[in-house]
């Protein structure tokens with residue numbers, strides 16, 4: 001590098017002071033030679049079409065450096081650190097697969113005694129940092145896998161909260177170059193420190209690291225910083241196809257801003273939680289590439305509260321600022337004054353970005369106003385009632401809730417967040433998925449009901465989950481297989497002709513094709529292939545070629 005120029009960061013090859021790569025501004029080179037070597041060793045696959053930019057409100061964020069088409073993969077990134085979730089079920093420390101057999105049958109690492117899948121997982125470098133630390137500290141997890149308190153001061157740690165200490169210790173033991181990178185991520189440490197739950201977590205992990213691993217050089221403050229970095233930036237990652245669940249932190253992934261109607265989404269590839277970012281919608285050059293930090297079916301009250309209390313910012317996107325919440329009125333409840341007159345008018349926030357604002361009837365003739373605290377109380381009651389149903393999901397109970405709430409004495413309307421969430425549960429958890437309701441045993445009327453629910457939710461998805469979103473793809477697949485079952489029965493019962501069955505099959509195939517084009521990520525490959533196989537088998541059984 002020209003000695004007159006100031007350095008941007010450490011060279012990706014030799015760590016000497018370097019200038020940023022012009023393509024992505026995310027890695028640095030001391031000169032042309034190392035830039036070329038790094039490009040050939042893989043940077044050509046990860047460079048661009050984005051760069052890190054800064055905004056007074058968002059902080060650092062990813063900016064598109066070229067127009068990006070919906071459906072395009074924007075980047076792939078390996079985790080800087082990954083491992084079990086903070087509060088984890090028993091998983092293999094190496095690959096994070098759930099350990100499903102009995103504890104007595106678990107394979108235990110021969111060095112530290114922690115349960116793993118197999119000797120192969122023991123050889124994996126993932127488990128090395130904490131394993132060496134435990135071995136140096138003379139710790140070996142007994143057959144009981146930590147059920148007994150081993151050292152004084154560890155009483156507050158139960159068996160599985162130990163898992164929560166694994167990712168922080170891996171972060172603290174990162175090579176210096178990676179640790180330095182980690183430390184550049186946003187912490188919100190002061191805000192976290194005001195949260196008693198966070199401080200409890202810090203004490204627990206510090207206890208583990210100081211007393212069990214005997215690594216007393218790590219100060220509580222360093223441990224708190226690492227935990228705060230994880231809480232601000234990490235992703236809960238799961239690959240249901242591989243039975244894996246973990247937590248991972250990506251350097252570039254940490255730069256992405258939140259939006260309540262995002263233009264990109266994350267997916268996971270490979271067994272080591274490599275992350276891929278896909279554009280859900282077209283992103284113009286210069287635009288922010290954003291993801292959503294939470295479920296889009298939540299109304300503004302829940303989104304604002306969750307983002308404020310967990311990510312420490314006040315979202316002020318156009319969706320949050322829209323009293324109609326994109327025309328869906330997710331949080332709005334019926335105006336009681338109008339309801340008494342048999343009219344369906346809704347209450348809208350007078351200032352949606354302010355959680356303390358009053359709610360007012362949408363009918364200008366009606367003067368009815370409700371305070372924020374009253375509205376929050378109403379939502380608490382509705383949420384409790386729904387949570388009670390979710391604990392023991394039953395079709396009849398969900399239908400009862402919907403009918404009651406949408407009836408003349410009810411509080412809700414057809415696109416309320418609670419009604420939409422229940423419809424999603426009916427589609428994905430009950431109709432076609434639970435004992436007594438598997439697709440083949442569903443009564444005809446319930447097949448019709450499921451088709452109707454899928455169509456309704458696809459209309460909502462056009463607004464909340466447009467483009468290459470997973471929700472749209474999953475809904476399309478549910479609609480496709482329900483339509484196929486319906487067609488098969490109608491043909492069998494001679495209610496339709498073969499020609500009509502072929503037409504229905506064509507419609508179902510179009511839904512499936514669209515879902516397949518959306519779900520391009522490798523982690524979904526097996527699922528998608530099995531749906532396509534089922535479709536072809538169903539066609540064969542009806543005596544037609546797809």
Ligand SMILES: C[S@@+](CC[C@H](N)C(=O)[O-])C[C@H]1O[C@@H](n2cnc3c(N)ncnc32)[C@H](O)[C@@H]1O
Nearest residue numbers: 057058059060186233254255256257258311313
């Ligand atoms: C994962 S980090 C994103 C990178 C971060 N901006 C930085 O400079 O390191 C999450 C933090 O970014 C900020 N942030 C993300 N999206 C935001 C948004 N829509 N509005 C305001 N702040 C946002 C918040 O401080 C949030 O806690």
